[in-house]
Amino acid sequence: MDRKIISAAAILGFVAIILGAFGAHALKKVLDVEQLVSFETGVRYQMYHALFLLFLGTTKLVSDKTKSTIYYLIISGVLFFSGSIYLLSTRNITNVDFSVIGFITPIGGLLMIIAWALLFLNILKQKA
Numbered sequence: 001m002d003r004k005i006i007s008a009a010a011i012l013g014f015v016a017i018i019l020g021a022f023g024a025h026a027l028k029k030v031l032d033v034e035q036l037v038s039f040e041t042g043v044r045y046q047m048y049h050a051l052f053l054l055f056l057g058t059t060k061l062v063s064d065k066t067k068s069t070i071y072y073l074i075i076s077g078v079l080f081f082s083g084s085i086y087l088l089s090t091r092n093i094t095n096v097d098f099s100v101i102g103f104i105t106p107i108g109g110l111l112m113i114i115a116w117a118l119l120f121l122n123i124l125k126q127k128a
Contacts, residue, residue, distance in 0.1 A: 001064050005057035005071050012050035012078060019043050019086070027090070035089040042085035049078050049112060056119070066122045073115035080108025 020043045023031075027039060053074055056067055084105045087098040 001067055001071070002057045005053050005067060008071065008075060009050045009053035009057060012046055012053065016043050016047040016050060019046070027093075030093055031089065035092070038085055038089040042082035042089070045112070046078050046082040049074050052115075061126065062119065062122050066118060070115045070118055073111045073118070077108045077111030077115060080104045081112060082108070084108065 020040070023036060023039045023043060027036060031039065053071065056062065056070055056074075062070070081104075084098070084101050087094075087096075088102060088105070091098045
């Protein structure tokens, strides 16, 4: 499981760097300030959670079962949260109205919050 988690962290991390560079250079010319800030928010949260998965895959403080649950919460959360932000902030470029998926952004955020809470609770209940 640790190898899978670390691999996912690497993928999320390098995709976040690519999207961040794309946003800073290519999208800067075609998005308004508000859209660019939203896009950067998606990139930032994706990178935060890539680092979270990197930690998760290397720690022995969390059981494998909990790691698995957190892993799926984070992957789903990033796809919903960051993915929907990417689509929503670039909709004037793609000419596709993604506003119908706007409801999944907070669901993604909630999944990421649950993952962090699960990490905290798992560590809290361990004996010193």
